[in-house]
Amino acid sequence: MNNFKEFPDKMQCPCGSGKIYKDCCKKKKFKYELNNNTLRKVTPMHKKLVPILKEIEVRFKEYYGRKCSKNDHVFAFAPVYNKETLLEAVYRFRKAGIPEKKSMHIIKVMVYYLVNSI
Numbered sequence: 186m187n188n189f190k191e192f193p194d195k196m197q198c199p200c201g202s203g204k205i206y207k208d209c210c211k212k213k214k215f216k217y218e219l220n221n222n223t224l225r226k227v228t229p230m231h232k233k234l235v236p237i238l239k240e241i242e243v244r245f246k247e248y249y250g251r252k253c254s255k256n257d258h259v260f261a262f263a264p265v266y267n268k269e270t271l272l273e274a275v276y277r278f279r280k281a282g283i284p285e286k287k288s289m290h291i292i293k294v295m296v297y298y299l300v301n302s303i
Contacts, residue, residue: 189225192217199224248275249285 192199194207199217202209210217216227245253248271271292278288 189218189220189223192219192224199226248272249289250275250279 192206192211194205194211196206198204198206198209198211200210200215206217218225218227242253245257274292275288278285278291
């Protein structure tokens, strides 16, 4: 549940400039949000990234057999997604009944060697 609210205009800006928020970062279109004592900076996503991230989601599901969770590092394997060897390995691990956690460790090692051998 998202209980964050925009940072108050009359409070000192979280960037550390010493100015108030509305005369500093808000004026520059930087947005901060606050929830109790938690502060976060909101960064809008560039429109060109949306189709790229959707493609990565599709490939992620193809390889791992599940949707991305918020803790997954979706860009970790992006350069090697099209390697047939990795896809074949994932299918074989599943068929052999090897737990995903163990098979992902093996695949990470494979990716490491593929990336570093280029």
